[in-house]
């Protein structure tokens with residue numbers, strides 16, 4: 004039956020779902036982010052315990068030392084649900100694609116000075132493994148974290164890291180060839196300058212507390228690593244005669260970090276703001292991982308900056324500390 | 339060394355390998371079995387993860403691009419549908435009850451699939467399956483969210499849709515779909531893949547999605563139809579993943595065959611029991627019917643899955659034993675289920691109703707061996723009672739099967755007049771089952787199934803009353819308190835369709851929107 008419906012205004016019985024209304028008020032229309040996020044994860048009446056983790060419920064808030072009265076305080080300021088997330092990334096990939104196409108079509112890689120091209124490959128190609136490690140760690144957050152407000156963006160983060168590992172692979176294939184990727188993997192596995200980072204990331208793989216893992220990887224490590232590689236090193240390579248070519252090939256990574264920081268900042272700010280105990284716990288984790296991350300980054304930083312490397316890292320650490328101070332978290336060493 | 343100026347062009351397969359498995363390395367600062375702690379305990383032997391054949395080759399940039407394009411289209415259609423009060427174009431407001439079943443019973447499972455695939459997407463030591471599972475995790479989040487968004491507008495105008503995330507965790511019959519997924523999630527990663535990736539996504543998915551999506555299409559629901567169609571290309575990927583996973587396990591080691599067979603047997607039955615709800619939806623709830631459950635079963639299981647198992651025979655995999663009982667049950671389960679929901683409509687979040695004369699004739703034609711003989715008389719008896727003002731509501735809690743958690747409503751395979759009861763003793767307690775197959779599943783893992791959160795027992799134990807309720811108070815009304823705990827709005831979400839707010843509103847709104 005084909006009905007010809009006139010456009011009439013009928014009064015809705017309710018504005019949104021009960022659980023959403025409980026949070027935002029019954030008289031308000033909810034956003035797609037809110038309806039696609041609030042309370043999606045089950046919290047009660049679980050049927051069985053995981054055979055592989057019988058100490059825990061299927062979803063279990065006690066998997067971290069962080070305590071929240073309401074895990075849906077950890078909202079994503081970007082308001083990503085699947086649709087808005089894929090649209091945002093599709094826009095970024097379109098820009099990145101255009102840049103890759105330009106570099107490839109014009110053969111811009113061949114215009115790079117030999118030493119710059121060499122250095123870029125030495126620095127960026129082993130990172131594809133680190134990004135794959137980032138994917139692994141963020142998958143743990145998505146799987147074992149608590150509350151959809153956190154776990155959905157954690158999954159987006161994981162997929163972003165995979166995407167970046169793939170962009171770095173493409174960068175390798177634009178600047179070099181398969182053999183360069185093999186050599187870079189060798190450097191990642193055995194090159195002395197990369198072992199600090201590899202150890203850092205492998206230690207993260209076995210971390211049990213997911214918020215600790217989030218702090219160690221997404222906040223501390225990425226918080227220094229992205230500004231180092233896609234800020235300082237990018238500027239350095241450009242100044243050495245690389246021009247904009249390498250910035251074009253790492254555009255996605257640079258843009259991603261700005262976007263990602265909105266989320267990581269909000270999580271830290273809201274979790275630390277919840278209680279003095281949370282704040283102390285987060286500060287203690289940062290106290291542990293910040294020096295480790297600084298040390299881990301020194302190897303690659305030295306390849307770029309030589310003796311200046313410690314000063315560059317020190318400066319990035321200051322910026323990092325200032326960023327965290329704004330979130331109400333101190334990075335000053337305690338003790 | 340000079341840079342190469344002419345490069346070897348990489349094939350798609352080689353290039354994809356560099357984008358995925360080329361990224362991985364053998365850890366040495368932490369042992370691999372600590373990094374992947376759950377890869378061994380199920381007894382599945384994998385000798386070479388590199389033998390995994392990628393079922394599809396999708397890099398993240400392509401994923402974002404294609405999926406964003408789909409989202410753009412989907413939300414544009416949804417917005418238009420909502421703007422034009424598209425819900426008033428459905429055949430009849432009875433139809434909305436199928437959405438209540440879906441949003442409450444299925445969408446939360448999509449979410450669980452998302453988390454389950456995140457878990458296995460973290461835990462498989464092989465990069466190929468890991469990446470494919472991660473993409474499925476992301477797709478399943480998409481399904482959960484697009485379903486919520488598609489039905490969000492229905493929730494504004496109809497009852498029973500307002501609390502899906504709460505009801506799946508509380509309402510009695512919801513423990514059927516929920517325990518199914520909790521069961522899969524809590525199993526090891528390989529069993530999860532057989533349970534969800536293969537048995538559910540490959541063997542049974544057409545019996546779930548085709549009925550709902552074509553039901554939506556037949557009944558004028560563009561909203562639900564659109565998310566269904568939009569999910570199809572995701573589902574195609576999921577099916578190839580499930581099949582590759584089975585093939586891979588079977589080819590890696592002959593010792594895997596009996597384990598995989600056991601899981602296929604178990605999960606086919608678990609899935610079939612959950613599909614009872616779909617059977618009932620198709621035969622009784624769609625105002626305009628697509629096909630009978632029996633017909634769907636014959637096409638999608640007997641023919642399609644039959645061909646699949648013929649194919650798997652070369653690995654030594656056989657059609658699950660339970661298919662024989664399902665072959666008999668196809669004539670019965672939809673009627674038995676609807677008769678149950680008719681009686682328990684007082685404590686359910688959707689409406690029930692008696693089949694009309696036209697419906698009954700359709701059922702007689704579709705089920706010539708069973709409907710008139712066993713089920714028509716029951717519905718006609720209730721019809722006579724209702725005419726006398728005695729619409730029958732059952733308030734005695736039914737006994738549930740310890741495994742599938744469906745009330746004991748199914749009959750003996752060889753005698754449709756006898757309810758089938760099975761039992762097992764474990765730890766000094768008796769446990770009850772609806773069938774040999776559920777009993778068999780229990781007997782294989784009793785420690786797991788004794789943990790089940792059984793809704794009827796939970797009510798008797800006083801665990802399903804709202805906070806502050808006092809069962810010793812003289813005016814304590816247990817049913818009302820349970821409804822409050824469920825967040826079922828008594829008199830609005832529940833009871834018969836006839837006389838419901840949904841019925842009244844729909845008639846009124848439709849009239850204002852169609853008169854000139």
Ligand SMILES: [Fe+2]
Pocket residue numbers: 448451477478481
């Ligand atoms: Fe799905």
Ligand SMILES: [Fe+2]
Pocket residue numbers: 611739740741742743744771772773776
């Ligand atoms: Fe059962």
